[in-house]
Amino acid sequence: MEIYKFAYQIINDAGKVIRESIDEEIQIETKSNPNDLVTNIDKETEDRLFNNIMSAYPNHRILGEEGHGKDIKDTDGVLWIVDPIDGTLNFVHQQENFAISIGIYIDGEKYAGFVYDVMNDKMYHALAGKGAWLNDEQLKPLEDTELKTSLISTNPLWLTKEKLSDIYVPIVDDARSTRAYGSAALDFANVAKGITSAYLTMRLQPWDFAGGLIIAEEVGAVVTNQLGEKLNILEANSILVGNKSIHHELFNEYFLPHKALLEQIHNDRFRGKS
Ligand code: IPD
Ligand code: CA
Ligand code: CA
Ligand code: CA
Structure with a gap:
């Protein structure tokens, strides 16, 4: 204490x-x-x-x-x-x-x-x-939400990337609306507060997520990378944070179908590099 x-x-x-x-x-x-x-x-x-x-x-x-x-x-x-x-x-x-x-x-x-x-x-x-x-x-425990009635946040840059747009465009299309705040830490805090339901991004460094991860998990958010794996606090990684049900929906319906592409991106960008 x-x-x-x-x-x-x-x-x-x-x-x-x-x-x-x-x-x-x-x-x-x-x-x-x-x-x-x-x-x-x-x-x-x-x-x-x-x-x-x-x-x-x-x-x-x-x-x-x-x-x-x-x-x-x-x-x-x-x-x-x-x-x-x-x-x-x-x-x-x-x-x-x-x-x-x-x-x-x-x-x-x-x-x-x-x-x-x-x-x-x-x-x-x-x-x-x-x-x-x-x-x-x-802060109160998070309520479950569905993508189609949720605000989410991400960096619009990912929609402009040739392969990643196959993943990100449908998510942005299916969400109620998408925000881009420009601070990953505040993105985590917004999810913890329940004013956005999920935050997803392709690459954060440990200092971008180390604080927000603890806050979000304390209110029941699920925090993983986009392959559904736990984050290592010493390594860069992709991010998927949201209340339990939207995390489940995003992971299973939007990220898992692109597992091979995501594996390749993670191997190229993050694995064995710290
Ligand atoms: C950046 C912000 C931004 C995120 C970038 C980070 P910085 O951190 O969190 O929202 O999209 O990936 O690098 O450089 O302003 O501390
Ligand atoms: Ca940062
Ligand atoms: Ca900084
Ligand atoms: Ca910086």
């Missing part, structure tokens, strides 16, 4: 620092391509969280998107998986709709998840086995 309260506090504080500097000029750099951005605030926030954690718990380990713990290859001990700003493009273009996301795992087991919607001061948090909350309000 001590770690949980500490994590809540440092994430809250880091969010406050971001809010207070939101009107200041930011430095933007590109990473793997011209649309893959990182700002000084992403890096400063990760450094701030890293320093806070290290000064309180010097033997904990931290895997962060912006460089900390790149050599981590196992889940021994207390592992913090940190995305200092999830939704950097929203941060840069909108100055809102981004989150600080943290998942804490102890010897590979879920311990606590946090997704902090910074500009709206909404902290989604969960303690494994004990429940999930939005600020002080406990």
